[in-house]
Amino acid sequence: xxxxxxxxxxxxxxxxxxxxxxxxxxxxxxxxxxxxxxxxxxxxxxxxxxxxxxxxxxxxxxxxxxxxxxxxxxxxxxxxxxxxxxxxxxxxxxxxxxxxxxxxxxx
Amino acid sequence: xxxxxxxxxxxxxxxxxxxxxxxxxxxxxxxxxxxxxxxxxxxxxxxxxxxxxxxxxxxxxxxxxxxxxxxxxxxxxxxxxxxxxxxxxxxxxxxxxxxxxxxxxxxxxxxxxxxxxxxxxxxxxxxxxxxxxxxxxxxxxxxxxxxxxxxxxxxxxxxxxxxxxxxxxxxxxxxxxxxxxxxxxxxxxxxxxxxxxxxxxxxxxxxxxxxxxxxxxxxxxxxxxxxxxxxxxxxxxxxxxxxxxxxxxxxxxxxxxxxxxxxxxxxxxxxxxxxxxxxxxxxxxxx
Amino acid sequence: xxxxxxxxxxxxxxxxxxxxxxxxxxxxxxxxxxxxxxxxxxxxxxxxxxxxxxxxxxxxxxxxxxxxxxxxxxxxxxxxxxxxxxxxxxxxxx
Amino acid sequence: xxxxxxxxxxxxxxxxxxxxxxxxxxxxxxxxxxxxxxxxxxxxxxxxxxxxxxxxxxxxxxxxxxxxxxxxxxxxxxxxxxxxxxxxxxxxxxxxxxxxxxxxxxxxxxxxxxxx
Amino acid sequence: xxxxxxxxxxxxxxxxxxxxxxxxxxxxxxxxxxxxxxxxxxxxxxxxxxxxxxxxxxxxxxxxxxxxxxxxxxxxxxxxxxxxxxxxxxxxxxxxxxxxxxxxxxxxxxxxxxxxxxxxxxxxxxxxxxxxxxxxxxxxxxxxxxxxxxxxxxx
Numbered sequence: 001x002x003x004x005x006x007x008x009x010x011x012x013x014x015x016x017x018x019x020x021x022x023x024x025x026x027x028x029x030x031x032x033x034x035x036x037x038x039x040x041x042x043x044x045x046x047x048x049x050x051x052x053x054x055x056x057x058x059x060x061x062x063x064x065x066x067x068x069x070x071x072x073x074x075x076x077x078x079x080x081x082x083x084x085x086x087x088x089x090x091x092x093x094x095x096x097x098x099x100x101x102x103x104x105x106x107x
Numbered sequence: 108x109x110x111x112x113x114x115x116x117x118x119x120x121x122x123x124x125x126x127x128x129x130x131x132x133x134x135x136x137x138x139x140x141x142x143x144x145x146x147x148x149x150x151x152x153x154x155x156x157x158x159x160x161x162x163x164x165x166x167x168x169x170x171x172x173x174x175x176x177x178x179x180x181x182x183x184x185x186x187x188x189x190x191x192x193x194x195x196x197x198x199x200x201x202x203x204x205x206x207x208x209x210x211x212x213x214x215x216x217x218x219x220x221x222x223x224x225x226x227x228x229x230x231x232x233x234x235x236x237x238x239x240x241x242x243x244x245x246x247x248x249x250x251x252x253x254x255x256x257x258x259x260x261x262x263x264x265x266x267x268x269x270x271x272x273x274x275x276x277x278x279x280x281x282x283x284x285x286x287x288x289x290x291x292x293x294x295x296x297x298x299x300x301x302x303x304x305x306x307x308x309x310x311x312x313x314x315x316x317x318x319x320x321x322x323x324x325x326x327x328x329x330x331x332x333x334x335x336x337x338x339x340x341x342x343x344x345x346x347x348x349x350x351x352x353x354x355x356x357x358x359x360x361x362x363x364x365x366x367x368x369x370x371x372x373x374x375x376x377x378x379x380x381x382x383x384x385x386x387x388x389x390x391x392x393x394x
Numbered sequence: 395x396x397x398x399x400x401x402x403x404x405x406x407x408x409x410x411x412x413x414x415x416x417x418x419x420x421x422x423x424x425x426x427x428x429x430x431x432x433x434x435x436x437x438x439x440x441x442x443x444x445x446x447x448x449x450x451x452x453x454x455x456x457x458x459x460x461x462x463x464x465x466x467x468x469x470x471x472x473x474x475x476x477x478x479x480x481x482x483x484x485x486x487x488x
Numbered sequence: 489x490x491x492x493x494x495x496x497x498x499x500x501x502x503x504x505x506x507x508x509x510x511x512x513x514x515x516x517x518x519x520x521x522x523x524x525x526x527x528x529x530x531x532x533x534x535x536x537x538x539x540x541x542x543x544x545x546x547x548x549x550x551x552x553x554x555x556x557x558x559x560x561x562x563x564x565x566x567x568x569x570x571x572x573x574x575x576x577x578x579x580x581x582x583x584x585x586x587x588x589x590x591x592x593x594x595x596x597x598x599x600x601x602x603x604x
Numbered sequence: 605x606x607x608x609x610x611x612x613x614x615x616x617x618x619x620x621x622x623x624x625x626x627x628x629x630x631x632x633x634x635x636x637x638x639x640x641x642x643x644x645x646x647x648x649x650x651x652x653x654x655x656x657x658x659x660x661x662x663x664x665x666x667x668x669x670x671x672x673x674x675x676x677x678x679x680x681x682x683x684x685x686x687x688x689x690x691x692x693x694x695x696x697x698x699x700x701x702x703x704x705x706x707x708x709x710x711x712x713x714x715x716x717x718x719x720x721x722x723x724x725x726x727x728x729x730x731x732x733x734x735x736x737x738x739x740x741x742x743x744x745x746x747x748x749x750x751x752x753x754x755x756x757x758x759x
Contacts, residue, residue: 009399010399013399013400013402013403014399014402014403016403017402017403017406017407018406019679019683020406020407020410020437020440021406021409021410022683022686022687023410023682023683023686024410024413024414024417024433025413025686025687026682026683026685026686027413027414027417027429027430027433028413028416028417029686030686030693032695033423033425033426033429034695034724034726034736035693035695035738036417036426036429037429037724037736038682038721038722038723038724038738039682039686039721040429040432040433041682041718041721041722041724042679042682042683042721043410043433043436043437044433044436045675045679045719045720045721046675046676046679046721047679048436048439048440051403051440051443051444052440052443054399054403055443055444055447058400058447059447059452063621063622063624064452064455066621066622067452067455067456067459067621067622068443068455070459070618070621070622071439071443071455071458071459071462074459074462074463074466075436075439075462076719077261077264077265078261078265078462078466079436080715080718080719081257081258081261081466081470081715081718082432082466082469082470083429083432083718083724084257084258084714084715084718084724084725084726085255085257085258085469085470085473086425086428086429086432086469086473087724087725087726087736088255088726088727089425089473089476089477090423090425091726091727091734092477092727093425093476093477115532115536115562115565115566115569116442116454116457118566118569118570119532119569120457120460120461120464121460121464122569122570122572122573125464125467125468125471126573127525127573127576128468128471128472129468129471129472129475130573130576130577130580131518131521131522131580132471132472132475132476133475133580134518134580134583134584135475135518136475136478137584137587151513154509154512154513155509155513157512158505158508158509158512159505161505161508162501162502162504162505165501165504165505166497166498166501169494169497169498169501170494172494172497173538174494175494175495175496175497175537175540180538183539183541183558186560187539187558187559187560190558190559190560191547191556191558191559194549194559201548201549201550202547202548202549203547203548203549203556203559204547204548204559204562204563204566207559207560207562207563208563208566208567212563215563215564215567216563216567219567219568219570219571222571222574222575223570223571223574226571226574226575226577226578227574227577229578229581230577230578230581233578233581233582233584233585234581234584234585256707256710256711256728257711257714257715257725257728258470260707260708260711261711261715262470262650263650263652265466266645266648266650267611267614267615267641267642267645267650267651268614268615268618269463269467270641270644270645271615271618271619271637271638271641272459272460272463272618272622274637274640274641275618275619275622275623275634275637276456276460278630278633278634278637279622279623279625279630282548282624282625283453283456283548284453284456284457284546284548285456286566288566288567288569288570289460291570292570292573293460293463293464296463296464296467297467299467299471300467300470300471301648301650303470303471303474305648313644313647313648373570376574377573380574380577383581384577384580384581384584387584388478449545450545451545451546451548451550453546453548456622
């Protein structure tokens with residue numbers, strides 16, 4: 001039983017690490033700000049969840065588990081909001097996206 | 108992190124990541140974001156040489172320092188062993204940092220709290236006691252202008268848990284990392300979030316300015332009067348043993364009250380500083 | 395065995411943080427920097443959590459939670475100030 | 489290898505010198521304050537790193553742990569951080585007042601104004 | 605009133621989960637803290653149907669289960685894009701009409717768009733949401749409106 005949990009947590013941690021790495025490489029590689037937000041998004045949703053779930057599996061039943069759940073909920077709650085705020089602020093300040101723009105009506 | 112300083116990490120996380128950049132940015136918003144081309148003094152090369160020489164001398168100086176993590180370094184030899192080995196019995200709470208902060212060295216901490224309080228008063232006297240209403244109106248207009256529907260709802264959901272978390276930090280400083288300093292900063296951060304989305308006028312209605320000014324001084328007063336009570340009972344200043352017969356219970360009560368005083372003062376001073384900064388944001392150019 | 399995976403995760407997080415710093419320095423706009431800062435912040439939260447397990451002291455989780463809270467507040471706050479600054483001095487838009 | 493055991497001081501010194509350099513080479517007062525903050529942080533790190541004991545753990549009493557790091561520097565720095573932010577706020581408000589009366593935050597321009 | 609009770613319950617739960625010390629002193633301090641925060645939040649006027657969506661709570665879990673599936677799929681898509689050459693990306697903006705009536709529904713919709721990488725809601729104004737998408741496929745999927753329909757059912 002504990003071996004299964006160990007393997008599961010290892011899988012979660014490794015996939016999470018891989019996803020975080022690809023996310024940040026996206027942040028480095030993508031051509032403009034708006035596309036970079038998407039790349040940052042994957043490091044903050046699935047990747048962070050996977051790492052925290054991996055830790056939860058190690059932690060087992062107890063207060064630590066609940067604290068981890070609290071952190072996870074908090075990250076899932078704030079990260080989309082933060083990226084929305086970023087996108088909106090950039091849009092309002094008139095930052096133009098790279099490449100093609102369609103239906104771009106400024107207000 | 109590798110240095111085991113949980114409490115310090117806690118404080119730095121709360122202060123360094125939260126309040127300090129916001130204050131810097133507030134200042135930038137006030138004085139304007141212009142950048143002069145002559146931003147450096149005439150001779151950066153001389154400055155660099157000076158810095159380089161000083162740095163090299165300091166590095167040479169470190170060669171005599173004790174190694175990182177050495178258990179026999181002078182810093183570990185004098186009072187530290189006593190704190191580490193006896194605080195569990197003498198104070199009765201697991202977090203040694205809190206017992207040193209609020210019990211062994213409570214007098215020092217009183218000094219620090221007074222410094223924070225004084226700095227708060229200094230900021231208030233420099234930036235004026237909210238005499239101009241139109242500045243506040245200006246920032247409120249900006250906040251009202253852009254409809255942050257999503258952010259507003261998210262802030263609404265998040266603010267109560269953040270406030271509760273700060274109180275949790277306040278009251279669990281005995282057991283884990285935390286205490287009055289951190290709690291005060293987190294509390295103020297929640298209020299800052301509120302102010303940024305609902306405007307200064309609304310925040311002023313919720314958090315009465317005069318009230319928090321009084322409260323900030325009451326926090327220091329609470330701290331000081333704890334010492335006074337023990338002094339009047341014939342013990343040393345800030346000796347907690349007057350509160351109960353059992354020394355551990357007495358220490359516990361004393362630490363709790365003192366942390367409360369610290370928390371109140373820090374939270375109120377941080378809020379006051381932030382409010383007076385926000386009030387000063389105005390249009391320099393359009394004047 | 396678990397420790398090994400925790401160490402791998404830690405190293406990845408450190409690499410990721412370094413890469414995020416590159417983006418923060420490269421810019422080019424202020425929003426790129428804030429994005430990188432936010433990314434750095436959430437990775438610090440994860441790093442603190444993982445390190446807490448690695449050192450066997452889950453007390454660190456409180457720090458992680460605080461950092462998550464404050465990181466969010468400061469990112470939002472920075473954006474608000476950027477907006478306010480741009481509004482109060484429209485001629486400096488770039 | 490005694491040399492590699494001193495790396496914490498070197499990090500401190502590098503940070504300190506970065507802060508120092510900013511303070512003496514920039515004329516913008518806000519940048520100077522940022523430099524002072526970096527300097528301050530380096531001092532914090534110096535203190536904390538002296539409290540570390542190899543093999544020790546965070547100074548919160550737990551079972552099965554005998555070696556703890558020194559809590560004293562933690563206490564000093566914990567309060568110093570909060571005091572630091574309060575004094576930084578004070579410095580920043582001074583800058584705001586300087587800007588209000590001199591119209592600039594550049595040191596050399598302020599000096600020119602004073603002399604003329 | 606319902607909202608105040610709900611927020612008090614939520615805060616108490618957070619306290620209990622975090623605390624780990626269940627002696628009378630800590631519990632009473634917790635009760636005082638919860639009471640204080642509820643009072644302050646009430647004063648701040650942040651306790652209402654928007655911050656405490658209890659009228660939605662029955663359907664929310666089902667929706668979020670569906671959303672998790674979506675998040676996983678879109679994450680894999682974006683991760684694949686990262687490792688592919690640049691040409692496979694077709695970033696663009698589009699304005700979408702929102703069918704949700706309440707602010708809460710709109711915010712849930714916009715946040716769901718944000719939570720799935722590859723699509724990002726940039727602006728929420730009047731009856732439109734401005735979405736930036738990394739690929740045309742992602743935009744197509746939003747245009748088909750499964751997510752919008754599901755959020756609408758929540759209201």
